[in-house]
Amino acid sequence: MSELDTIAVAMSGGVDSSTVAAMLRAEGHNVIGLTMQLWNQRRLAGHEGMPESVQGRCCSLDDVYDARRVAQHIGIPYYVVNHEERFEREVVRPFVEEYLSGRTPIPCSLCNNHLKFDQLLVVARQIGAERVATGHYARVAYDQARGRWLLKRPADHSKDQTYFLFGLTQDQLSRTLFPLGDMTKPEVRKLARQHGLALAEKPDSQEICFVPGGDYKRFIDAYLAEQGESLPDTAGELVTTSGEVLGEHTGIHNFTVGQRKGLGVATGSPLYVIRISGASKQVVVGGEEHLYSRTLRARRVNLISVNDLREPMRVAVKIRHRHEPAAALIERSGENEVLVTFDEPQRAITPGQAAVFYDGEIVVGGGWIA
């Protein structure tokens, strides 16, 4: 078999990527299974109130075991590659730093940009696989007319993961396969059963893989304690939108835009976090009406379906993973920066999250909300 037929499958030990490996193998491709070891779950266990025994999903021995058993079952070579150092540098640290500066990060996108579709592609090519397949729900296609590789929403919109993939470059897309793009999750599970995969009924992972139980505050405390840096003091004032000081808060990383519970103040009407200021360490709270806003600036923008934004463009913009794309106009407002103006004000536009632009099923591009 030629090297073009060799495909590396990024195997997480979950049902999606396992099914991808089984499908490609059944289609006769030369398949190599790769699992990225990204984070040592035991590293922070027991630190600063972190659970002693972790059930975290990322790179746990259980998941590696599952991935390896699938590879053995379908008869493909399988390897674990260690990218812990890079993961910490490109994903974990920025994740902590973003929270400490008052933003709400998305580590999965960073991981896709810097690890899964970067480092893993390099390793894949080095070992003779020109393409990498993953279990993401998304579609990739070459558009002859535009001369560009397109990223498209999957058939099953409820599983759409394109929001996390907006950073993929043309070169990365040209080497990527998303074999589940046309399938629904029940279909994938059915296929997994047909291939005799023991993990066909394994539950989906939901949380951020390296944060056990989703308790990111405890994770940040534990990480900083382990790093020997005391937690930078991010405590400050809790103020209203009109500037009235309501009291003190415990640290800006404990808040996220749109949050209602846990503000530590009681007033007559419900209060929400409207804004977090990293510079002044102020958390601004106010009534729900203040949460709505019509514009945002997206920075470090990556464009996929178009080469450049010469003219303003009508698109639908998604501002968080569970957000129905909303109609908006996008226009270039600086180097790699795009101004998004929504037709209708959007609730809780959150700095640190991504704004991803859609033209129907096609991902135009996206950037990080400033």
Added chain:
Amino acid sequence: MRRVYLDNNATTPLLPEVFEAMRPYFGERFGNASSIHHHGQETRAAVESARELVAELLGCRASEIVFTSGGTEADNLAIAGLTAPGDHVVTSRIEHHAVLHACKHLEEIGCEVTYVPVDGRGLVDPGDVRRALRPNTKLISIMMANNETGVLQPVEEIGKIAADAGVHFHTDAVQAAGKVPIDVARLGCHALSISGHKMHAPQGVGALYVRKGTRIQPLFYGGRHERSRRAGTENVPGIVAMGKAAQLAKDALDRGDDRKMAALRDRLEQGILGQVDEAGVNGAGAPRVPNTTNLHFDHIEGESIVIALDLKGLAVSTGAACSSGAIEPSHVLIAMGLRADQARASIRFSLGRQAVAEDIDFALALVPETVARLRELSPRYKRQAIST
């Protein structure tokens, strides 16, 4: 696909003669070696013959050999069995985890441990060992040959230091046994660990030499097997195999096969270095066992080389695998002063007695082109190329 196995420091294939020797003990000769009847006598005789053969390889008495489940148990038995809370132990930073983690455990139960460094060649300085001694030092544990680099440590000198100080000396000889002659009297050691599967016997059997008169606390509680030093019914097929493997290893050393192996290893090493730039030998300038070469190929991930070569039929290794099977930068190479990226760019080739010239040709045809391809695709190498 043709497959060539050059990872014999991980494990060695069972030699056919060894398999033949052990075969009856899976079948008709099944007795418990402690039983008084015919069946027990039959297997007892086999165990004691094997003990004599292992003793001959090490130059000791048969009664000084304690069979174990492998090298790790032998190391643990020596380290835990010769120390007590409050004692001080001297070991090195380049020991196998079987020693290092046993020493970590000692620290947890109230012992003190000094981990002496190594120089750039991977050698322990006996002077460091001597200077590390304290009034409460009870044990020195320094390996004979390093598993990753093959570097032979100055164990005879360390044995003298131990003798002068009246301290027990243990050496992990798992990677030395069968590769270089061993004479426990010359080493002056009180305990020496070996492993069956590193010398063409199967996995699951090993031995600890314990010098006569050395009191050692057992790890296990049970019957009085192995003169009360290791409880548990003997692994008769494994022990028989270990005896046969020891005999074959001794014969091979007596014939001078180690020099032939060194010649093959040197041809591999020189052949690769002649074709690959920015590469070198880890442990260059130090005495080494004849079967091992550890090379660094700068600017690439050793992990990728191992995978790429495996997919083409050549089995080699890098560093030590962690529990998931991913590779961590080698503590041995880091201790030798390599940068983490160089340590990760290092590959170990280790020959076995089955190695033939064609295996070396196969490796020489594959390794340079694989390294070249990896470098071509390495962002790190490209950056380097642009900046220089």
